[in-house]
Amino acid sequence: MNSQDVILGLLHRQPRSGYEIKQMLEMPLSFFFDASFGTIYPTLAKLETQGFIVKESVIQEGRPNKNVYSLTDAGRAQFQAYLESPVEKDVFRSDFLVRMFFGEYMDEDTLIDWVRDEIRKSEEGGKQIRHMQEQLPPGxxxxxxxxxxxxxxxxxxxxxxxxxxxxxxxxxx
Amino acid sequence: MNSQDVILGLLHRQPRSGYEIKQMLEMPLSFFFDASFGTIYPTLAKLETQGFIVKESVIQEGRPNKNVYSLTDAGRAQFQAYLESPVEKDVFRSDFLVRMFFGEYMDEDTLIDWVRDEIRKSEEGGKQIRHMQEQLPPGxxxxxxxxxxxxxxxxxxxxxxxxxxxxxxxxxx
DNA sequence: GACTACATGTAAAAAGTTACATGATTTG
DNA sequence: CAAATCATGTAACTTTTTACATGTAGTC
Known part of the structure; x- marks a missing residue:
């Protein structure tokens, strides 16, 4: 699974611009996948040269123009190929836990600060998730x-x- | 946090070879950090040219020789600099959850298979963790x-x- | 007047993966 | 005799990050 696969998946339902893809990645997906503009735009360009998506320029008033991409048949097939490939194992990488692991080389006050910070971030994340869950349409x-x-x-x-x-x-x- | 920081941390307590570092990464650390030989050996070489570690060849009988690396003062300082740098946020990347997110494009039987597989893997992982917890020295x-x-x-x-x-x-x- | 949202891109560098290459010894 | 363990490394490739570069429109 890489940026290509996820972007193809997001374009499956409707055509979108790079900026809109970034916004999609912000909310429910961001918990288990992330990509920056520096990844999105080059990936879109690559997908286009490979014939998996096509670009259409949309002129907007009061806003910059945007390039909206839509899936081709080849793109749909490529996404199906991803779905049929073996499921990769999860990656969890935690700087915080690495630091806890090496906690013996750090003074205890700093350790406690790190834990407090992590709790704060975790509670903040929990709020966001609950908020999203409430906004989800039923069914x-x-x-x-x-x-x-x-x-x-x-x-x-x-x-x-x-x-x-x-x-x-x-x-x- | 990258391979350099983690390797310096592992060498803090005692000198080790690349192979031994890989083994350390296998067990408790592997849940939140991972690195392959293709990362470890080049990183060790780089750390050596930077003067953070020094190599000593150990001749072994009945086994291939090994290169054992130990921390220099500069290496210890470098590791402290890492500990004092801002804590980076966790990265969780899940192919399985991405697939669930795009579940509408896959037939339900496959979806169920994916979930069953994920449960199996999860239970297997749980067993390993409990096993490790039992082997941990008390205190x-x-x-x-x-x-x-x-x-x-x-x-x-x-x-x-x-x-x-x-x-x-x-x-x- | 500063900041945020909208909008797209590039270029250089860093980091990491995968596969290849080698070879001894021990265990089943 | 096959497989696993011990042991080190390289090379090509892919991926991603970071910083730069640019510009409009609306809000505080």
Missing amino acids: LPPAKTLCLEIGAELNAAKTRTLQETLRKLTELS | LPPAKTLCLEIGAELNAAKTRTLQETLRKLTELS
């Missing part, structure tokens, strides 16, 4: 709601464990 | 145990949510 298929549910559950588990760790750390000192 | 600082605890909690939350989703998906059909 969505379980596969679609899973993405947010799993996000919410992972977030809750993480927050709980961090709070427990903070308690242990502050008890010690 | 470790909370920061160190957090790494496995958070892994266990995230794993449990994920497994639970997946099982619920599977139930919903199979109820429908």
Whole structure:
């Protein structure tokens, strides 16, 4: 799974511009996939030369023009090929946990600050997820709601464990 | 946080070879950081030319010789600089969840297979984590145990949510 | 007047993956 | 005798990040 696959997937339902793709990636998808403009625009250009998408320039008033891309048949086939390829395993990379792992080389006050910060970020993330869940239209298929549910559950588990760790750390000192 | 930082951290406690570093990355660290030999060996070479580590060849009997690297003062300073740099946010990338997000373009039987597979993998991972937790010496600082605890909690939350989703998906059909 | 949103791109550099290449020893 | 473990490395490639570059329109 890479940017190509995800972008093709996002163009499946309707044509979009690079800027709109970035916005789609912001919300529900951002929990398990991310891409910057520096990835999106070159990827769109590459997909176009490969014949998987076609560009149409849309002139807008009061706003810059935008390039709207839509899937070709070849693009649809390419996306299906991705769906039929083996599922890759998840990647979880955490600077915070690496630092905890090397905690012995850092003073305990800083460690506690890191945990507090992580709790704050985690609670903030939880709020965002709940907000999104509330805005979701009812009657969505379980596969679609899973993405947010799993996000919410992972977030809750993480927050709980961090709070427990903070308690242990502050008890010690 | 990158391979350089993690390798310097692993060499902090004792000198190690590239092969031994790979083994360290296998166990507790692999949940939140990963690197292949194709990353480790070039990184070690780079760290050496930068003067952060020094190599010593150890001749072994019955086994290939190995290059054991140890931290220099500059290396220790470099690692401290990493610890003092801002904490980067976690990266979670999931091919499985991307597929669920695009579930509408795939038949439900395949979706169910994906979920079942993910549950199997998740349960397998949980077993490994519990095994590691049992083997951990007692009296470790909370920061160190957090790494496995958070892994266990995230794993449990994920497994639970997946099982619920599977139930919903199979109820429908 | 500063900032945010809209909008698209490029170029250089860093980082990482994959496959290849080699070879000894031990275990089943 | 096949496979796994120990052990190190290279080369080509892919991917991604970061910073730069540009410009309009609306809001505070």
